Amino acid sequence: MTTEDIRDDIFPNLQDTLLWRRNEEIKKYLEETQKCLERFFSSLANLIEYVNGFDRPEDVELLIEICRFYNIVKNFAQHPFLKFIMMISIFERLSCDKYLSFHDWLVVRQNRETLENKISEIVDYDSLIAVLNTWYKDYINVYGLKRNLLVFFKDNLTENEKIKLIRSFHVRRTKYIERAGYVLLKKAGRTHREYRSIEEYSNMESQPLDEKLLPYCYDWKNCYIEDGKCCPDVICRLKDNEEALDKEFNRIIGIIYDYRSMFVHRARSPPFNGNNLDFIIDVYDGRPIIIHLNLSELQEMLENPLKKHFDRLHTSSVTS
Known part of the structure; x- marks a missing residue:
């Protein structure tokens, strides 16, 4: 499939002028779109085949416009937090017609x-x-933008992606016991009684208590901490409890939306952590907060729902 095969019903108001040729501009748009979504489309021909499968030209135009904006996000916003906030505006647009x-x-x-x-x-x-x-x-x-944003992410993020996003926000200073999971000890038969508090557990089991900023979802009875970090691959209460996952995910989306609103309406961003672009330290709701934003993981986490959204439009238009 070549550039001559590009559908001719998109951007009807874009006509030839002395400054540009319509076909060349549309080809340029699609090249930018393919670059934006190169994880999903290895060539321009693959993308052309994809966009030609949409029934509504408006959906193709939206895809192109979103990807042109996203290329600006990827190429010019240097800090992960800025990328994140700018990408939120993309999902706000997609979540409400x-x-x-x-x-x-x-x-x-x-x-x-x-x-x-x-x-x-x-x-x-x-x-x-x-x-x-x-x-x-x-x-x-x-x-409601906050509500639509929540629905969009719920519909498009996997369980593991939701948990990863929740774990990126360390907002609750709490006590924990290193390398000890109460629920694991119970299963192994090494704990023979119920403890009412982590302090009682620490005293009776001779386990030292530490204190650190941890995700909201941390529960000393149901979480395993190693090197000050929770280990969902060992055990994670959110994987076994959909209600708990929804509660914590709703809370984190609320924090994200608050930061988006502060950035857009009050020209406020959290202080950047010097040359370390992977996390920020701030005060949120009167309490310290650490937000870990690994750039490659962040882009993958947010590109997937972008592609899923248009896949649904593409599938419905093909099968309808």
Whole structure:
């Protein structure tokens, strides 16, 4: 498949001018897209075959626009945190087809009947606030960026990717026992009683206590720590408990969204850790926080859901 095989229905407003030729510009767009997604498309021909399989040209245009932005992220944002925040804006766009402000949502015609039914309940200030809160909750369920971001990541990250993201945020200073997993000792028959606290466990088992910033999900009864790091390959309570995984994942997405909002709306970023680009140290919600962001792992973790999103559009358009 060659560049002559590129579909001709994308970017219809892009026409030949004295400065550029339409076909050359579209080829350039696709070359940038292939470079962005080279993990998935080894050649331009592979990408052309892929984009030609979409039914809607708008989906191809969105893929190209997203990848052009992502190339800027990869090539010009040097710090993993900046890359991460910029990539969040990509997923915000993908997670909601069309954004409406709360005001615009209130005045659109299709909501008129629903809103009119509630107006009769407004008899004083308190009832006004109650109705507004109800409307805002309904609005957030559809257009809330935080909620849509959470749904997008839940739908597109694997269990291991979610756990890896959770473990990247060390935000709770807590006591732990090195190289000792209470649940493992119980299974091995080396612990013969239930302990009410980690202090009691430490005293009775003659295990020294350490203290360190650990992920929110750390549980001294169900986690194994070595060299100050949790070891999910040994044991991980999140792998056995979907409810616990959802709770901790929701919490981390909330932190990510807060950082995104601080960066976008308040021009605030966490202090960079000198020349070490793999982690940042900051204060979040009045407490110290360490965020580990390995660049290669981060890009892989975020490129996969990007590709999955368009695969679903591609598959549905082919099979419909």
